Amino acid sequence: MMDIKIALVGQPNTGKSSLLNSLAGARAIVSNYPGTTVEITKTKIKMDTSLIEIMDTPGVYSIFDASSEEIIVEKVVFEEDIDGSVIMVDATVLERGLNLVLQILEAGVTAIIVLNSLELYRASRYHVQSCRLNRQ
Numbered sequence: 001m002m003d004i005k006i007a008l009v010g011q012p013n014t015g016k017s018s019l020l021n022s023l024a025g026a027r028a029i030v031s032n033y034p035g036t037t038v039e040i041t042k043t044k045i046k047m048d049t050s051l052i053e054i055m056d057t058p059g060v061y062s063i064f065d066a067s068s069e070e071i072i073v074e075k076v077v078f079e080e081d082i083d084g085s086v087i088m089v090d091a092t093v094l095e096r097g098l099n100l101v102l103q104i105l106e107a108g109v110t111a112i113i114v115l116n117s118l119e120l121y122r123a124s125r126y127h128v129q130s131c132r133l134n135r136q
Helices: 016-024 068-079 091-106 118-123
Strands: 002-010 041-047 050-056 084-090 111-116
Touching: 002 016, 002 068, 002 091, 016 041, 016 050, 016 084, 084 091, 091 111
Parallel strands: 002 050, 002 084, 084 111
Antiparallel strands: 041 050
16 A cells, blocks of 8 residues: 655645545634644545545745744655645635745645635636646
8 A cells, every 4th residue: 555645735724624624524623714723633544545644734824934833834844755735725815825835846845736715716807827837
């Protein structure tokens, strides 16, 4: 059986804990205010022949600052030997979330970017074209 480690990373209130609960039936506390997840919540799910460990991290705006939450996320990204990350981004404030995406990609971490709050985004007048980020 192959073990895979994935980190859920994103700004506060982007839906990381909700995604964890949906994927694994975990009982992470979910709220509509920042600071609910202040430590790492880990759960494992089995998919085919793989055992996937998912780590829900505190919401952060950067992985290189000095708040206690950012130090936790930085340790997960650089010291946990993760296989990749899922970066949750609020589509209604996309520009704000892309800074964190860029930091994680520049750190060499494999990532899937998930846009949340699309129903609110679609109600706005802004539109994003599909794009692919390639490392050179």
